Amino acid sequence: MSVASCNQNPPRVLTRPLTLLFALASGAAVANVYAAQPLLVAIADELDIGRAAVGAVVTCTQIGYGLGLVLLVPLGDLLERRRLVTAQAVLLALALAAVATAGNAAALLAGLMAVGLLAVLTQALVAFASALAPDGERGRIVGTVTGGVVLGILLARTVAGAVADLAGWRAVYALSAVLTLVLAAALRRALPRTAPPTARPAGGRSVAADYRRALRSLVRLPLREPVFRRRGLITLLVFAAFSTLWSCVALPLSDAPYSLTPAAVGAFGLAGAAGAAAAAPAGRLFDRGLGRWTTGAGLVLLTLSWLPLALTRQSLWALALGAVLLDFAVQAVHVTNQSTVLALDPAAGGRLIGGYMVFYSLGSALGAITSTAAYAAAGWPAVCLLGTAFSLLALLAWAAWDLRPAGAEGDAPQHRPHR
Template identity: 60%
Template sequence: MTRGVVLLFAVACGAAVANVYFSQPLLVTMGAELGMSPALVGGVVTLTQVGYGLGLFVLVPLGDMVDRRRLIVAQLLLLVIALAVIATAPTASVLLAGMAAMGLFAVVTQTLVAFAAALAPPAGRGRVVGLVTSGVVIGILLARTVSGLLADLAGWRSVYFASASITAVLALILYRVLPRHTDIRPATLRYGQLLRSTITLFARERLLRLRALFAFLIFAAFSTLWSSIALPLSEPPYLLSHSAIGSLGLIGAAGALAATVAGRLNDRGFSRQTTGLALALLAASWLPLAFTRSSFWALIVGVILLDLAVQAVHVTNQTLIYALHPDAGSRLIGGYMVFYSLGSATGALAATTLYAVSGWGAVCALGAGFSLVGLALWALADGRESGLHRQQLGSSTEQRAESASRRAR
């Protein structure tokens, strides 16, 4: 895992996951052109997340069973087709179908994360996962900036035409660069057994269940903000353009810093403390966000705090759960990310519906509620999780010692 290969993983992850978030600054324009009601417009985000969640369960686990290089390239090519359908959609129903398909194949991001974690040495896995996840963070946040700018210049469809072209180029590069032969042994399971084993892992591993619940809550809060923020900013007193709303992604890119720092802290044994601090920041972020209508600076502060917190917890989650069973990395990360997708879909649907009924204050109360439940869950689970983490650290130390001994011989 040279630094160049890690950066390639990060770029590919960012480009793939960005597709899931391109629509958020464009919802109003999409709805107006295709005659969609406000509730149906919210379905654009929800169906994308539903497709993503399904892909996490049925596609990502295949990384433990088949050649990951071929799986990644195949998913990217299918993603190109879905993006082309969205870009040319003549009706709302075709658009929604395309969004669901795009979400399904955008899970190539998690196949790449699992592959990177598998190729990384155990002692540096947190650092590698943090760097790759920083690419995911930048992709998520810059997606809004890029889509808003392109939509203002050439219409919302140009966003998906451009993404389809970039994805096709990445498929070719990854086909040539990803390792053809690795030491990773594929699982000797049939597809049905593979899916059932994912459920078995959840039943067996308490740490996996706990971290999956964290994922649901933090991404429900994350989606509560990002799926609805375009609504108040497109109304008085702001009346911002697509590109201006999308530029908020540049502010939230601070989350990429949190991803790399959290990865290094986890390698040093501070995952529990990192999680608690991040969840406290997440809850606190909703106080300045509540003043969005009267202060743009309050919005900026809230966005920075929220994105720092979410990505710090997310990287810590992925690093810890992968260490449980490295031979089942794709199933672990795929199963974990199902909760990410469910949380994102829940936050998006609830926030857009609540905004129409009760306004921005109710949306902020919803996001704060998700965040406080996560913090309470961390406090209640604190002692037992600490013991589980010490066991993982001991195992990692033994692996490093064994690796050093082999090198010495």
């Protein structure tokens, strides 16, 4: 049975204040995945983690995030969404408290994996907002919420660095735990109560049976949907490039000649925050049928951004310029890819966004572990070569699939049922 055929459309109650709450909560949740990036040196020094292995701090969070995308996000297609997202927010706050009190590296990494697992609250909220959005405005709504996600990712570095300078890295996670509990209460109060997207007739399958079917359909998505597979691979490469910069940049900035504090390192998140400006326009371009060209332009810009980034050792202004270009490009591509995937079957938004974001998480983990290893082996030039390679591969993949003769199979949504 098609998910679309049994979906009960929720009432269209997505007001502007509620959209902004979706964006705020999504950004706050995903910020926890990236807050460690300007803190890597402080964490490594306190818990005796070697510089070559410090990328594991970010990688463990991304592995947990990937598991959450597979195991938790599909629940949004089966359970009442308001209750689901508020429960996830409370559990996320508990995981953050565990990280704040971790006494050794093993406890820290386990706590960060739990934080990553539960931070997929972000994607549950994106899918919820997409389901509530009118069809002609879905790209704009997804773009607005994604803009909040972008700001959460980038400002996480600035805020985390400043808090760490004042009160230590543990205070970053303690404060985030408190904020997450406040947002859980706000979400419970403001979100509409909706029927589960997948209705079950009396005497029909159990939630557990539907959950198993949802997991099987998620695993099949790359095999059944060429559009999903292509967009997912581009996303993997794009976020590998993104993570190559942001998971590693604290290392050269903390070393001579700059020797910056965590707050100063985190301040470069403000430069990258300009990338959030790309999210809403990219969503509007997608609504006008220009998604693939927006993707292509973003990938060209992503590749070019590594030219100023290569000059980081000579100029912090070059780093700031490169960060703006890279983040602007990444978010434009992310919004168009995400909107394209969600259009395949809006009723299966949980599974589609969960499966798509697995590629995001794999790419982020790949960039984190390879960039810190490259820096330990050959310094910043090796990191820039790595980021350029990821970006160029994404551009070549887009060109191979989207610059095809008229009549070739394109990226138009197929609207196939996801069983």
